Amino acid sequence: MPQPHLRTRNLKKVKVKVPGGSTKTHYKKGRVSVAICAVCKKPLAGVPFKDPSEVRKLSYSTRRVWRPYGGHVCPSCLKIGIKKAARAIAS
Numbered sequence: 001m002p003q004p005h006l007r008t009r010n011l012k013k014v015k016v017k018v019p020g021g022s023t024k025t026h027y028k029k030g031r032v033s034v035a036i037c038a039v040c041k042k043p044l045a046g047v048p049f050k051d052p053s054e055v056r057k058l059s060y061s062t063r064r065v066w067r068p069y070g071g072h073v074c075p076s077c078l079k080i081g082i083k084k085a086a087r088a089i090a091s
């Protein structure tokens, strides 16, 4: 039975053959991926690329970009989207 802190599905289980010849399960922490734009899939600037526990220590305003759709869509894609929406309303 794994230790209580290892009883989670958040950790990746890796079977490792140890020098004694037996196979043991090692628990690996998942890696954090860069935040990408939802439209063009380019990496976003201004979004911290850290472990969630490290991000929680940051101030609330430094965790995301303070603009509509900040942290989800890059500024150039947002500009295009706003123009499209405005033109759809006007016509």
Ligand SMILES: [Zn+2]
Binding pocket: 037, 038, 039, 040, 041, 042, 073, 074, 075, 076, 077, 078
């Ligand atoms: Zn984009």
